[in-house]
Each structure stands twice: as C-alpha cells, then as structure tokens.
Amino acid sequence: MTKTNAQRMLDAAGIKYETVSYEVDEDDLSGTHAAEVSGIDPDMMFKTLVAKNERGEYLVFCIPVGCELDLKKCAAAAGCKSASMIHVRDLLSVTGYIRGGCSPVGMKKRFPTFIDEAAELYDMIYVSAGMRGLQMKVKTTELASFTGAKIADLTAR
Numbered sequence: 267m268t269k270t271n272a273q274r275m276l277d278a279a280g281i282k283y284e285t286v287s288y289e290v291d292e293d294d295l296s297g298t299h300a301a302e303v304s305g306i307d308p309d310m311m312f313k314t315l316v317a318k319n320e321r322g323e324y325l326v327f328c329i330p331v332g333c334e335l336d337l338k339k340c341a342a343a344a345g346c347k348s349a350s351m352i353h354v355r356d357l358l359s360v361t362g363y364i365r366g367g368c369s370p371v372g373m374k375k376r377f378p379t380f381i382d383e384a385a386e387l388y389d390m391i392y393v394s395a396g397m398r399g400l401q402m403k404v405k406t407t408e409l410a411s412f413t414g415a416k417i418a419d420l421t422a423r
Contacts, residue, residue: 270396271362271372276404279412283404286392290366290399297331300366301392304401308332311392311401312385314368316361316377319346324360326379326413328370328393333382333421343380343418369396370413379415381406386417 269277276283288304301308312328315335319325325344327335341349354365362374370379370393385391385406393409395402410417 270369270400272369272394272396272402275372276402276412281404281408281412283402285395286401286403288399288401300401301331306392306401309384310388310390312381314363314370314394316352316357316368317349318352319344320348321346324352324375324377325349326370326373326377327382327420328380328385328415329382329421330384333384333423335420336422339418339420340380343416343420344378363394363396364398367394367396367398367400369394369402370409370415371402372396376414379413380418380420381410381413381415382420383417384421385410 286304297313298308301311308331311331313331315327317325327340337349358364361368390403391406392401392403
C-alpha cells in the first residue's frame with residue numbers, strides 16, 4: 267500500500283505510529299462511525315477540523331470524534347476575536363485533504379494547530395492518516411510537538 271503524505275512525514279521525522287484501516291461507508295463519514303467499525307475507543311479517535319479567524323487565517327483543531335467544536339473556546343485558544351468553520355468545498359484546496367481524511371500532519375501549509383485537552387488523558391491517540399479509511403495511532407506528545415500544537419479546551423461540554 268502506498269503511504270500517505272502524513273505517514274511519509276512522520277517516517278521522515280522518525281516518529282513511530284501504527285495504522286488501522288477500516289471500511290469506509292460513503293453514507294456515514296462521521297468519526298464516531300469510523301471508530302465503531304475500526305474497534306477504536308471514540309474518546310481516543312480525534313477528528314481534524316479547519317476554521318478561519320477574523321483575519322482569514324486558517325486554524326486547525328483536533329477534537330474527539332464524539333465532540334463538537336466550541337468556536338468561542340477555539341478563538342480564545344488561538345488568541346483571536348472569532349473563528350468560523352471553512353466550507354467543506356474549500357478543504358481540499360486549503361489542506362490537500364478531503365472530508366473524512368483530513369490529518370493534522372502533512373497539510374499543504376503549516377497552520378496553527380490545537381489539540382483538545384482530552385488528548386492528555388491518553389499516551390496515544392488516533393488521527394487520520396490522510397485518507398478515508400486509514401487512521402494513525404501516535405503518541406500524543408509527539409503529535410503535538412511535530413505539529414507545533416497547543417493543547418487547549420476546544421469542545422462544547
């Protein structure tokens with residue numbers, strides 16, 4: 267199997283990871299469905315979401331798949347006035363990834379990245395490996411360090 271850009275970048279950085287593949291259901295691209303069919307604890311699987319601040323700068327947020335992003339908390343974590351989700355149609359051109367396969371690793375450009383504090387509960391978390399149906403299990407601290415991510419409270423509780 268050909269490696270994704272995210273996998274190649276982690277390989278080049280010497281960061282160990284495990285991959286888990288699962289059958290994609292085009293009718294249900296939710297992270298909770300992905301966790302269910304892959305046998306992964308949904309609290310340990312993180313989805314990658316992209317937003318823009320009031321200046322049009324892109325921001326990347328990784329949160330547990332069963333949670334919702336709190337845009338006010340995200341703006342506060344990013345030190346900006348506001349944040350809003352980008353349109354799904356813009357995801358590929360901005361990140362190089364499609365919905366359901368967006369990884370915090372290996373985007374077209376490096377954007378400010380934030381990981382929800384729930385990740386600190388686990389030594390390792392799962393994030394997309396850069397394509398639908400493929401997850402990477404990586405050490406939380408190594409993922410945060412590699413992406414330059416800040417850990418913050420990002421979800422609506």
